[in-house]
Amino acid sequence: MTFPVTSAATAQNPFDDELVDPLTDRSLPAQDYDGEQLELAERQALRRVAGLSTELQDVTEVEYRxxxxxxxxxxxxxxxxxxxDAENSLFELKALAETAGSEVLDGLIQRRPKPDPATYVGSGKAAELGExxxxxxxxTVICDGELTPGQLRQLEEIVKVKVVDRTALILDIFAQHARSREGRAQVELAQLNYLVPRLRGWGDAMSRQAGGRAGGVGGGVGTRGxxxxxxxxxxxxxxxxIAKLRRQLAGMKNTREANRYRRRSRQVPSVxxxxxxNAGKSSLLNRLTGAGVLVEDALFATLDPTVRRARTPDGRVYTLSDTVGFVRHLPHQLVEAFRSTLEEVSDADLVLHVVDGSHPDPESQLSxxxxxxxxxxxxDVAEIVVVNKTDQADPLTLExxxxxxxxxxxxxxxxxxxxxVLARAVAGALPVLDEEVCVLVPYSRGDLVSRAHEQGRVLSTEHTGDGTRLTARVPGSLARELERSAVG
Structure with missing residues (x-):
């Protein structure tokens, strides 16, 4: 189902110097025109966005939906x-709503200098929205922004159905997709932080108060407590x-930091x-490492970070981590809750910044x-921009x-x-953490030769009567151990 774009906008007549209202054919005074911006009537009009209806692919889906x-x-x-830009934002909201399992019936935007502080779209347009x-x-009505508790309550009273804002929608998707114990705890913490200022009651259910003097005026059965x-x-x-969840996440953070320290002590670069x-990060991880992590054409399919070992074409070992995807106006509750997970990015040696080349506005994704x-x-972490899905991308967008x-x-x-090409670029961007050694390692220290193969790049080996003559580029700490254990 396609909805035409409609607007009660005023426009300038190209054959006349004066401004006219196309709905009334009356001239507009010059002060009603605000330069390059839209005029007052258009700012206050609801504009229907075409193509936002979720199409049913099969008649059998009707009953299920x-x-x-x-x-x-x-x-x-x-x-x-x-x-x-406004329509792209609403199309993204449509994708979020469908990821959460909703059927999108219609989509509208209103041009305003800023959201109405009481009802988000203005009381008159809120009444039209209700119709x-x-x-x-x-x-359900889903708003493309974060609503204050007052806006949420007043808009619900006008439209007479449940109202959800963008933040609550994203939190709901995260709650559906989190799988690990840490991921679920992070999502619950974000949801509770969002909920606290929005608790509100209907009627007297949330405002009834117990307490007072026994037998005093205004007291009575059921009022003391x-x-x-x-x-x-x-x-x-x-x-x-919330306090309990924060204690749990602090303990999980310590475990992650210990693992990170162990990798650092072995001097393994981190990417x-x-x-x-939905830019294709998990698909890229699978291509580079064969990790086999979930790949799905849905927003926020990956919430739990995945770390895998990979090798550069010249044999250097590094770790490759997949992270939760970002989105415009990412709720600050999520950034705070996932901060411990996102620290993997700030501690990395290199970031592969993946961009969806098939998206109509990839520049906004980058920003x-x-x-x-x-x-x-x-x-400040070193970055390589990787444009993915080039097989589906518009050549003009790529240019x-x-x-x-x-x-x-x-x-x-x-x-x-x-x-x-990407594998070679990663190899060239990784920091040089190794040293070249040429040592004779006794056969009793075969573990060091094994570590050289695992952590570094072995250039040559030769088996002699006294041990293994090894030439390799290895991390500095391993180079010291090889030199201490060398024969002669």
Whole structure:
């Protein structure tokens, strides 16, 4: 189902110097026109975004979707940038909603200088939104932004259905996809931090308070007690749970730091794959290491970090880590909750910044990821920009990226194109942590020869009567051990 783009916009007549309203054919005074921005009528109009309806692929899906999936209408406020930027943002919200398991019925945007502080889209347009919701049979409205508790409550009262903002939607997706114990704890912590300021009651259920003097005025049965409202009780329980989760995550962080220290002590370089969600990071990890991690055409399919060992074409060993994908306006609750996981990026020697070449606006993905990298103090880590999905990319988009990012590498994790070029680029960008040694290792220290094969690059070996003559490039610590154990 395709929805035409409609707008109650005013425009300038190209054959006349005066401004006219196409709806009324009346002239507009000059002060109503605000230069290159849209006029007041257009800023306040809801604009339907074409192509946002989820199409049913098979008639047999109708019964399943009506039973299992929520039916949603998307709404966004366009404050800056072009119409294309606003529509791309709403299409991304559509992908998020479908990843969460919803059926998208309609999508609308309103042009405003800033979201309405009371109802997000303005009271009049909120009433129109309510009519659209009722006509389409939707049961949920999803807003392309983070709503304040007041906006959430007042918009629900007008549209008469559940209202969810972008942050809650992303948190819901994370909750569905987290698999490890640490991942689930991080998501729960983010959800609770989001929930605390938004606890609210309907009627008197959350505001009824116990307490007072026995037998005093205003007292009576059922009014004496700890003097705590239901709202306060829920907040106290949530804060207790938050404290427990933070203690658990602190313990998990210590374990990760110990593993990281062990890798550092062996002087194994670390490479991290970072990038926008659904850019193909896990596919790239599988191509480079054969890791066999989950690959799915869905947003946030990977939440639990994966670390695998890989080798450069010249034999050097390094670790390759897959990380959670980023997204525009990533909720700060998630950045804080996943900070311990994202520290893998800030401690890395090299970041492979993966970009989806088939996306209509990959430049915005680059900017969004770099913004998050700056938030976690990883902005100074060496970076290689890897444009993935080049087999599906528009040549004009690739040309734009080449001009913006000199030295980028174009690959297709699906077909394997460009992977050899990427492997050589990684080898050239890794820090030089090894030294060349030529030693005679006694046969009793075969473990050192094995470590040289595992941790370094063996150039030659020769078996003699006294031991193994080894020429290799190895980490500095192993070089010292080889020299101490050498014969003669």
């Amino acid at each position: 009506s039973l299992r999936l929520e039916r949603v209408v998307l709404i966004g406020v366009w404050t800056t940038g072009s119409l294309t 659209i919701v009722a006509a389409s049979g939707a049961d 700890p003097g705590e409202t239901k709202l306060e009780t829920d907040r106290r329980r949530i804060r207790t749970r 991290v794959i970072a990038g926008y969600t 969004a990821v770099r913004e998050v990298l700056g938030d976690i103090d990883a902005g 734009r990226l080449r001009r913006r990012e000199p030295g980028l590498i174009e690959v297709s994790a699906r077909t394997g194109a460009g992977m050899d």
